[in-house]
Every structure is written in structure tokens, then in C-alpha cells.
Amino acid sequence: MVETEISEFGLGPQIHREHTSASRASRGIHRHDGGLSHFADLVQSISNQDAEARYKAEEADNRLPTDDSPEPSQFQGAEGKTIISWEPNDKENPYNWPRWRKILILVTTMTTVLNSTMGSSLPSMAIPYMMKEWGVTSQTQSILPISTFLMGYVFGPIIWGPLSEHIGRRILSTGAFLMLMVWTLGCALAPNWPAMLVFRYLVGVCASAPIAVVTGQLADIYNDSIARGRAMSWFMVFTIFGPLLAPIISGFCSTSIGWRWTFWIGLIFAGATLILVAFLPETYAPVLLTRRARKIRKADPKAQVYSAFELEPHDFKQLVTRVLTRPIRMILTELIVTATCLYLSLVYAIFYMSFQAFPIIFQDVYGLSPGVTGLCYLPIGFGAVLALPIFFTYDNILLNAQARGAPWSKKEEFRRVPLATLGGPLFVISLFWLGWSARSDVPFVVPMLAGIPFGAGFMLIFMALLNYITDAYEIFAASANAAASSCRSLFAVALPFATIPMFDRLGISGACSLLGGLSLCMCAIPFIFIWKGAAIRERSKFCIALKEQKREMERKREEQQRRRARAAASNGMLDDKETV
Known part of the structure; x- marks a missing residue:
């Protein structure tokens, strides 16, 4: 014993x-x-x-x-x-669960995050009709239905992520999803503009739970970094499809059956998803x-x-002192988390700025209807899907290099970060493409197709950097991702307020060029990680603490294995003596 x-x-x-x-x-x-x-x-x-x-x-x-x-x-x-x-x-150990059960969990998490992210832009094309019904005329207030939701994304993950490492995943995921449905119902029945904004904030708080918790759930069931990374890639593709489908729903609903049906359809979809969520097992x-x-x-x-x-x-x-402060401590003291948050925040904010920019481009310049403008988001989704074969191809290259014993393949930074070195330039190209092709003498399809490199670049950046911090912070992956989620949501709340004034003052080409230039500066971060990532982790207080505790645990495990081996050999010798 x-x-x-x-x-x-x-x-x-x-x-x-x-x-x-x-x-x-x-x-x-x-x-x-x-x-x-x-x-x-x-x-x-x-x-x-x-x-x-x-x-x-x-x-x-x-x-x-x-x-x-x-x-x-x-x-x-x-x-x-x-x-x-x-x-x-x-x-009963989640690592040893059958493959079909892990796939079912992955599918469930993908549908929950689809509900979550779809809610973020659900009213995007319905806002003019909501404002007209309630007599709201301020252009600044037109951004609030999305911004208040994203404010919930700022504060929610700071609670959900570390709390899931404290009380478990299932009860938190299920409870948050049920409350998401309740507040979505509130949006559908909202009697006035202030009530709508309050309900949108509460939906955002509850909808942020999958963003913070799912990375922890996938780390719970996949102990192999390759399998975990591939599962994460599918999950992240679904995070981008939600905001792209929502404008199509609100665009066509608002002009035909009424803007409230935008939320009723979201609620119906959530109800169908609840069937899967009800059977989601505890993985912690x-x-x-x-x-x-x-x-x-x-x-x-x-x-x-x-x-x-x-x-x-x-x-x-x-x-309070250890669990709930963990994401904040990571943002303030961990250079890897800080730099990752800055890059992802800019990319994410630009994505949400598009919900103000696309109507300016495709409705004002090309005269498209709200429903057809919603369809202009589809190339972004196509680009996001294109990122998957790139991700899997690099995975195979990495596995072959590891099998050959290539020195570069053993470095932590080469496991995922090179994907961001491709995604970053693609994202920059898409912004200049969109800005300089959006003219009345150029067919609308040309700027619309800029969404393909936009979606691919966006997805590769997120796949690379979120997997990187998940691998770097292991058992605290949920907290690290909660820090990244809260930070990027804060940017997504603030920057869209500048979208309309920026496009009015700089024009479409100037505004997109400014955003492209900022993205170009951030492109350096993945290259710095590859160059100096190991040195940064060696100086990281959190990484040092994790590394030491992991090394100590492995040492004790090896010691126990040797003890068992000695005990087995001793028992074998006793058996031989008794036989003699």
C-alpha cells in the first residue's frame, strides 16, 4: 500500500x-x-x-x-x-472512452458553439427594422444589439472557464445552455429597446460558456495532442459558421415574416440542440x-x-484568489497569452466589424437587399472550410517528420504555430483585396470573393494560436482560452463603434487598408513565437510551475513503476523457490 x-x-x-x-x-x-x-x-x-x-x-x-x-x-x-x-x-477514464462516444461529444460541442456564435450576429440584418419599430434613430445605438452580446462574451468566460475546472463541465454547460434559450426567448418577446439590450447581454454571458469550456472538454477526452488538435480544428470551424449563417436568417426574416422571427428560429435551433446537450456526459x-x-x-x-x-x-x-483570478493573471503576466490575445483580438474585432462594413459595401455601393447581403458572408465560410485540409496536411507532414526524427519536429512551436504564419498573410491580403475592389465599376462578386482568403486566414490563425496555448498550459487550457476569449471579445465590443465613422472618413479602400496594415504588424507574432517561443516559456512563471509539477509527477510515476517491477520480480523469485 x-x-x-x-x-x-x-x-x-x-x-x-x-x-x-x-x-x-x-x-x-x-x-x-x-x-x-x-x-x-x-x-x-x-x-x-x-x-x-x-x-x-x-x-x-x-x-x-x-x-x-x-x-x-x-x-x-x-x-x-x-x-x-x-x-x-x-x-470510466475519459481518455479510454470508445471513439464513437468521443465523436458524439465533439459533435455536441460543435452544435452548442454554433448556437453560441450564431447568437452573436443574429440581429445584424434585423437592427434597422427593430430601430424603426421602437423609434431609435442614433447610429451609435445601432451597434448595441451586437456589442451588448459581446460584452457578455467579455465577462462570461472569466467565470465559466476556471469554474469548469472547479465544479466540472456538464452541469455548467447544460445550465448555461438552458439559460441561453430563456434569454433568446426574451429577445423574441422584447417589449422595447432597453429590454432587448439587457436580454442580448444575458444571452452573451450564457452563450460564452462553450467558447471557454469546450477546449477543456476536448483536453479531458483526448490525451494525444494530434487527436486533440484535429478535434479542435473541427470545433473552431463551427465557431465561424454561426456568425455567417445568422445574417442570412435575419436578412430574409426581417424583410418577409418580421424581425422577431429571427430570434424564434434561433430558439427552435437551440431546442433541437438541447436533445444532444441533455446526453452530454461529464468529462472532468x-x-x-x-x-x-x-x-x-x-x-x-x-x-x-x-x-x-x-x-x-x-x-x-x-x-476568488486562485480560481477566478487565473485568466486575469495569465493575461497580465504570461507573454504568450498576452501576445496571443492581442493578435486574436484584432482579427476577431475585424471579423465583427464586417457586420457594419458589409452593408456599407454591398448595400450602399451595389444596392443589394439585406438577404442577399447576408449571402455575401458565405465565401468566408468556404475559406474556413478550406483551412481544414491545410491543417490536416500540415499534421501529416509533422507526423512524418517526427517519425524520421527531424529535430525541428520536436520543438513545441512547430506543432501548430506555422499555420498562423500562412494564415496571417492570407488575412492581410483579403483586407486589401476587399478594400480596393469594392467599387461600383467592379462586379460585386470580386470583393465578395475576398471572403475566401479572409475565412482561411482567420481560421488558420485561430487554429494555430488556440492550440498553441492549449498545449502550453495543459491542465489550465480552459483558463488560458477564457483569457483569450474575454480579451478578443472586449476588442470586438469596442472597435465596431469606430467602423461607420472610419469608413465615412477614410472611404472603403482607406478603412480596409488601415485594418490590413494593423494586421500586417500583428503577423510578426507567430514568427516571434517560432524564433523565441521556447525562451519565452522558460521565463514564464506559470509554465515553469506547470513544468516542474509535471516533471515531479512523472518522476513519482516512474518510481512507482520501478517499485512494481521489483515487487513482481521478488514474487517471481519466491514462487520459484516454493516450486523447488
């Missing part, structure tokens, strides 16, 4: 523990003068504790059994409590082990069987 003090998991009184010199260096808080250095020390301390607590629980969840254990899925802790863990090849391993432990205790009230997650402190102070 493996004797492990519960306090090793941060669950009880502190006990003496030996640490490597690297661990001492990272855990010690060096004294410097100045408020900024004290803040950095405080953040480092919290990050170290955060990583240590989570990896201790991870170690307990995946502990390898010893041969003399009465049950291979348990080990003995202090105070007579048995701490349960996964058995080798345990069928600590919660699943907690359920197993409770089931054992229910069958035998005397049993002192617990999961490591159950015995962790779950007080309000820990929730």
Missing part, C-alpha cells in the same frame, strides 16, 4: 517535503524593492500554489497501483482515508472520481473512500 499524507495534496497540515533545487528556486519568493516586483512575486506564488495543487490532484487521479493493494484503483492516505484513482485502462476526471467515491460510500457507509478532488479545500477565498 502506498502511504501518502493527505497534506501532500494541500488537504491538511503541512508536512516536511523534499524539493529539487529547481523547485526551491521557483517556489521561493525573492525580495525586491518596488511595488511591481512585489506584485510579480505574489503572482508567482499564487501560480506555483495553483499548479502544485492541481498536479497533486492529477497525480492522485492517475496513480499507478502497487501489487499489494487490495484494490488497484485506491491508495491509503492519512487519517485512515482511502483516496481513489483511475485503474490502468479504466473504462476529478468529478468522475468523486462520483465513484460517493457511490462506494453510499454502498458502504463505513467506507472512508474519497477522491483527491473532494479533499481539496473548496472555500470562497480559494475560489
Whole structure:
């Protein structure tokens, strides 16, 4: 039986523990003068504790059994409590679930995010009709139905992402989706403009849950980075299709059966999706082990069987100081997260600026109807789909290089980031193409086709950088993605307010060129990651803490495997002696 003090998991009184010199260096808080250095020390301390607590629980969840254990899925802790863990090849471990079940989860997450992102631009072509009904005349207010939704995207992920790493994925995903339906119903029945804006904000808060949580769900069920990356690529393609389908719905509904039907159709689609969501299983391993432990205790009230997650402190102070601040700490102190957030924020904001820019281009210049203008978004979706074969082709190139032992293929930055070095220039080209071809003497199809490199570039940038931070921050992938989601949504709220004034002052060509120039500057970020990414991660407090805890967990696992091997050899020798 493996004797492990519960306090090793941060669950009880502190006990003496030996640490490597690297661990001492990272855990010690060096004294410097100045408020900024004290803040950095405080953040480092919290990050170290955060990583240590989570990896201790991870170690307990995946502990390898010893041969003399009465049950291979348990080990003995202090105070007579048995701490349960996964058995080798345990069928209830999400990593070992059958392929069909993982695909079903992936399909469910894709449909939920389709609902989520479709809601963001659902009223885009209906806004003039809503304003007319309620007598709203301000052009600034015309942006609010989308901006208030995106404000929910700013604050929602900061709560949903880390909270899903605290209470589990299913209850949070299901609850948020049900509330999304309730507030969408509110939009369909809104009696006035202020009520509509409040309901749109609440829809945005609830709709942001899949954006923050799904990356964690996919990390829960795919332990292989290749399989996880491919699943993420399908998921991200669906994130772009929602905003593209919504203008088509609102464009045709508003001119025929009324703008309120835009929301009724969104609600009908959400109701159909709810069938899949109802069967979405819990994927978070600590919660699943907690359920197993409770089931054992229910069958035998005397049993002192617990999961490591159950015995962790779950007080309000820990929730606020460690869990809910994690995305904010990542944005402020992690250069990888900060740079990724800046690039994704600009790209994402430009995408949402198109909901004001396309009517200017295709309705004002070419005289197209709202419904047909909505169809002009389809090339963006086609470009996003084109990004998938590029993604899979690079995956195969990488796998072949790894099989040959090519040195470059072993570097973390080459796993995904090169896709962004292609996506960035494509995105820039699309903006100059759109801006300089949108003239009355050029057929509308020409600027419309600029959507193909726009969609492909947008998708490749997102696939590369979101996968990169998911791989870099592993067990805190949901928090890292929540940070990226909140930051880009904040930009998507602010920049669209500048769209109409910018296009009025600079013209279509000037405005698109300005956005193209800014995107060109951001193109340098993936190249910097490839050049200096390893050095940046080596100086990252969060990455150092994660790396050390992971190395310590792997060391203990190898030690336990050797112990089992020695025990097996010893038993074999005893059996041979008895035979003699």
C-alpha cells in the first residue's frame, strides 16, 4: 500500500517535503524593492500554489497501483482515508472512452458553439427594422444589439472557464445552455429597446460558456495532442459558421415574416440542440472520481473512500484568489497569452466589424437587399472550410517528420504555430483585396470573393494560436482560452463603434487598408513565437510551475513503476523457490 499524507495534496497540515533545487528556486519568493516586483512575486506564488495543487490532484487521479493493494484503483492516505484513482485502462477514464462516444461529444460541442456564435450576429440584418419599430434613430445605438452580446462574451468566460475546472463541465454547460434559450426567448418577446439590450447581454454571458469550456472538454477526452488538435480544428470551424449563417436568417426574416422571427428560429435551433446537450456526459476526471467515491460510500457507509478532488479545500477565498483570478493573471503576466490575445483580438474585432462594413459595401455601393447581403458572408465560410485540409496536411507532414526524427519536429512551436504564419498573410491580403475592389465599376462578386482568403486566414490563425496555448498550459487550457476569449471579445465590443465613422472618413479602400496594415504588424507574432517561443516559456512563471509539477509527477510515476517491477520480480523469485 502506498502511504501518502493527505497534506501532500494541500488537504491538511503541512508536512516536511523534499524539493529539487529547481523547485526551491521557483517556489521561493525573492525580495525586491518596488511595488511591481512585489506584485510579480505574489503572482508567482499564487501560480506555483495553483499548479502544485492541481498536479497533486492529477497525480492522485492517475496513480499507478502497487501489487499489494487490495484494490488497484485506491491508495491509503492519512487519517485512515482511502483516496481513489483511475485503474490502468479504466473504462470510466475519459481518455479510454470508445471513439464513437468521443465523436458524439465533439459533435455536441460543435452544435452548442454554433448556437453560441450564431447568437452573436443574429440581429445584424434585423437592427434597422427593430430601430424603426421602437423609434431609435442614433447610429451609435445601432451597434448595441451586437456589442451588448459581446460584452457578455467579455465577462462570461472569466467565470465559466476556471469554474469548469472547479465544479466540472456538464452541469455548467447544460445550465448555461438552458439559460441561453430563456434569454433568446426574451429577445423574441422584447417589449422595447432597453429590454432587448439587457436580454442580448444575458444571452452573451450564457452563450460564452462553450467558447471557454469546450477546449477543456476536448483536453479531458483526448490525451494525444494530434487527436486533440484535429478535434479542435473541427470545433473552431463551427465557431465561424454561426456568425455567417445568422445574417442570412435575419436578412430574409426581417424583410418577409418580421424581425422577431429571427430570434424564434434561433430558439427552435437551440431546442433541437438541447436533445444532444441533455446526453452530454461529464468529462472532468476529478468529478468522475468523486462520483465513484460517493457511490462506494453510499454502498458502504463505513467506507472512508474519497477522491483527491473532494479533499481539496473548496472555500470562497480559494475560489476568488486562485480560481477566478487565473485568466486575469495569465493575461497580465504570461507573454504568450498576452501576445496571443492581442493578435486574436484584432482579427476577431475585424471579423465583427464586417457586420457594419458589409452593408456599407454591398448595400450602399451595389444596392443589394439585406438577404442577399447576408449571402455575401458565405465565401468566408468556404475559406474556413478550406483551412481544414491545410491543417490536416500540415499534421501529416509533422507526423512524418517526427517519425524520421527531424529535430525541428520536436520543438513545441512547430506543432501548430506555422499555420498562423500562412494564415496571417492570407488575412492581410483579403483586407486589401476587399478594400480596393469594392467599387461600383467592379462586379460585386470580386470583393465578395475576398471572403475566401479572409475565412482561411482567420481560421488558420485561430487554429494555430488556440492550440498553441492549449498545449502550453495543459491542465489550465480552459483558463488560458477564457483569457483569450474575454480579451478578443472586449476588442470586438469596442472597435465596431469606430467602423461607420472610419469608413465615412477614410472611404472603403482607406478603412480596409488601415485594418490590413494593423494586421500586417500583428503577423510578426507567430514568427516571434517560432524564433523565441521556447525562451519565452522558460521565463514564464506559470509554465515553469506547470513544468516542474509535471516533471515531479512523472518522476513519482516512474518510481512507482520501478517499485512494481521489483515487487513482481521478488514474487517471481519466491514462487520459484516454493516450486523447488
